[in-house]
Amino acid sequence: MTKIIETKDVRLFYGKKEALHGISLDFNKNELTALIGPSGCGKSTFLRCLNRMNDLVPGVSIQGDFKLHDKDIYSSKMKSDDLRKQVGMVFQQPNPFPFSVYDNVAYGLKLKGIKDKKEIDQIVEDSLKKAAVWDEVKDNLHKNALSFSGGQQQRICIARVLAVKPDVILLDEPTSALDPISSNQVENTLLKLKKEFTIIMVTHNMHQAARISDKTAFMLDGDLIEYNKTKKMFLSPDQQMTSDYLNGKFG
Amino acid sequence: MSEIKNKLLKPSKATKQDRFGRRISVLCIGLIVILVASIIFFIATKGMATFISNHVNPIKFLTGTDWSPSQKMTGALPMIVTSFGVTLLAALIATPFAIAIAIYMTEIANKKGSKFLQPIIELLVGIPSVVYGFVGLTVVVPAVRTLFGGTGFGILAGSIVLFVMVLPTITTLTIDSLNAVPSHYRKASLALGATRWQTIYKVILRAALPGIMTAIVFGMARAFGEALAVQMVIGNSALMPTSLVSPTSTLTSQLTTEVGNTIMGTLPNNALWSLALILLLMSLFFNLVVKYIAKRGQLK
Numbered sequence: 053m054t055k056i057i058e059t060k061d062v063r064l065f066y067g068k069k070e071a072l073h074g075i076s077l078d079f080n081k082n083e084l085t086a087l088i089g090p091s092g093c094g095k096s097t098f099l100r101c102l103n104r105m106n107d108l109v110p111g112v113s114i115q116g117d118f119k120l121h122d123k124d125i126y127s128s129k130m131k132s133d134d135l136r137k138q139v140g141m142v143f144q145q146p147n148p149f150p151f152s153v154y155d156n157v158a159y160g161l162k163l164k165g166i167k168d169k170k171e172i173d174q175i176v177e178d179s180l181k182k183a184a185v186w187d188e189v190k191d192n193l194h195k196n197a198l199s200f201s202g203g204q205q206q207r208i209c210i211a212r213v214l215a216v217k218p219d220v221i222l223l224d225e226p227t228s229a230l231d232p233i234s235s236n237q238v239e240n241t242l243l244k245l246k247k248e249f250t251i252i253m254v255t256h257n258m259h260q261a262a263r264i265s266d267k268t269a270f271m272l273d274g275d276l277i278e279y280n281k282t283k284k285m286f287l288s289p290d291q292q293m294t295s296d297y298l299n300g301k302f303g
Numbered sequence: 304m305s306e307i308k309n310k311l312l313k314p315s316k317a318t319k320q321d322r323f324g325r326r327i328s329v330l331c332i333g334l335i336v337i338l339v340a341s342i343i344f345f346i347a348t349k350g351m352a353t354f355i356s357n358h359v360n361p362i363k364f365l366t367g368t369d370w371s372p373s374q375k376m377t378g379a380l381p382m383i384v385t386s387f388g389v390t391l392l393a394a395l396i397a398t399p400f401a402i403a404i405a406i407y408m409t410e411i412a413n414k415k416g417s418k419f420l421q422p423i424i425e426l427l428v429g430i431p432s433v434v435y436g437f438v439g440l441t442v443v444v445p446a447v448r449t450l451f452g453g454t455g456f457g458i459l460a461g462s463i464v465l466f467v468m469v470l471p472t473i474t475t476l477t478i479d480s481l482n483a484v485p486s487h488y489r490k491a492s493l494a495l496g497a498t499r500w501q502t503i504y505k506v507i508l509r510a511a512l513p514g515i516m517t518a519i520v521f522g523m524a525r526a527f528g529e530a531l532a533v534q535m536v537i538g539n540s541a542l543m544p545t546s547l548v549s550p551t552s553t554l555t556s557q558l559t560t561e562v563g564n565t566i567m568g569t570l571p572n573n574a575l576w577s578l579a580l581i582l583l584l585m586s587l588f589f590n591l592v593v594k595y596i597a598k599r600g601q602l603k
């Protein structure tokens with residue numbers, strides 16, 4: 053297994069408050085890793101470090117090592133816009149732009165400077181197909197993305213990220229704003245995508261983690277408690293605390 | 304038992320208050336509707352008198368270029384052209400500035416920067432138009448005269464004065480519409496690898512476009528209706544403008560200039576009412592445009 057992202061001793065402060073207390077996590081290529089843990093334990097905070105979205109939060113300071121393909125994510129040579137083209141992100145609330153489906157998915161391509169109409173058409177179609185939403189939008193590519201259902205919007209947002217062809221896709225509770233059927237569709241989409249992409253997903257739905265992830269990291273109050281193969285984690289966790297959490301004793 | 308029944312059947316205090324409040328607001332709305340309707344009716348009948356009692360051909364009124372109602376010449380085209388000229392030119396100059404300031408205030412400046420600019424913009428809104436006109440007369444007109452020749456009076460001077468007057472209107476409304484763009488669009492764009500500038504011009508400005516268009520139309524409505532300041536720098540001769548620096552008149556400035564010198568019921572007076580009618584129709588038109596933009600913005 054090749055490691056694609058490596059992090060070591062990650063500490064993060066919101067002002068004076070320490071939200072992550074030294075977390076070390078490595079992520080394998082073409083695997084789906086789930087981050088679980090109770091609300092407020094720092095899952096989103098950690099995820100946002102990986103594409104430097106925390107840089108947008110005023111008063112944040114970050115310590116530790118972050119490497120993508122052995123290159124320092126936080127070095128001055130790494131431009132955050134280049135990094136984010138390699139490490140895409142899908143948010144909890146579906147957040148398509150108020151433009152057409154086509155313009156949404158083509159957005160990243162235009163950022164990359166791709167101008168050829170045929171090439172853009174092709175990538176838009178491919179991305180929507182990979183995100184398993186093509187059949188539902190193909191007749192309405194020029195309709196406003198906001199006029200689709202929440203689940204469709206979320207898959208359009210996934211397609212929008214896929215179009216940029218990132219190596220890693222971060223997802224922050226991508227299904228928690230969706231109904232069960234839409235959630236299911238998004239889960240199936242992710243399962244297919246992990247053949248091509250490395251996926252890191254925050255979820256507070258343990259069953260979702262069990263269903264679709266290869267590895268699971270359990271966090272609690274800014275600490276990493278256990279990081280293991282998902283099967284192992286759910287059947288016989290190493291830590292008592294993990295077992296308690298998975299059995300619903302707290303959280 | 305019957306006591307309870309009575310109590311239940313009678314309207315409660317809250318219901319009574321509710322009814323009372325509703326009656327008062329219906330009454331007020333009714334009054335305003337009547338007021339607006341009678342203003343429109345009044346101006347319409349007065350404005351139509353030129354065509355009905357004085358038998359002026361409406362087409363000739365709108366396309367004629369000679370204006371001297373006391374000699375039965377009622378071509379209003381020069382004023383119409385000038386009104387549109389100053390309005391469009393002012394909006395054209397003001398819009399880029401307004402958008403630049405609004406982007407600076409909402410996307411770039413820190414709290415201090417926008418705290419500093421905000422009161423300046425508000426101050427600009429509050430300055431009475433006669434002051435703008437006076438400054439225009441003593442600064443802008445001579446400047447135009449030295450730079451571009453002519454007397455200095457005319458569309459250019461009018462547009463410059465109006466530019467300063469509509470700038471705060473367009474700016475504040477543009478700021479509002481930029482602020483109304485949800486922050487998750489910014490995040491989504493940045494997360495896709497856009498730079499801050501790309502995010503601003505590819506997402507934020509585009510999402511705010513209906514709001515910005517509305518801002519421009521409001522600015523144009525204000526420019527179109529402004530009388531006093533324009534009157535002081537436009538030259539006040541009802542002549543077809545031959546250049547941006549030839550003295551001319553707008554609909555509004557012609558109205559304020561002549562209104563004291565005409566006798567009710569005569570053609571010169573009626574012709575002014577017809578100018579007023581054009582102004583009214585134009586402001587209705589501006590309103591419709593704003594409504595239309597808002598509706599399309601919602602659909603999109």
Ligand SMILES: Nc1ncnc2c1ncn2[C@@H]1O[C@H](COP(=O)(O)OP(=O)(O)O)[C@@H](O)[C@H]1O
Pocket residue numbers: 066071089090091092093094095096097098109
């Ligand atoms: N922008 C912020 N400013 C200050 N504190 C924050 C901010 N975002 C998150 N936190 C705090 O950091 C901790 C971790 O939050 P978060 O990463 O959102 O948790 P999770 O995603 O696991 O629910 C929480 O205590 C939260 O209150």
Ligand SMILES: [Mg+2]
Pocket residue numbers: 095096097224
């Ligand atoms: Mg979270």
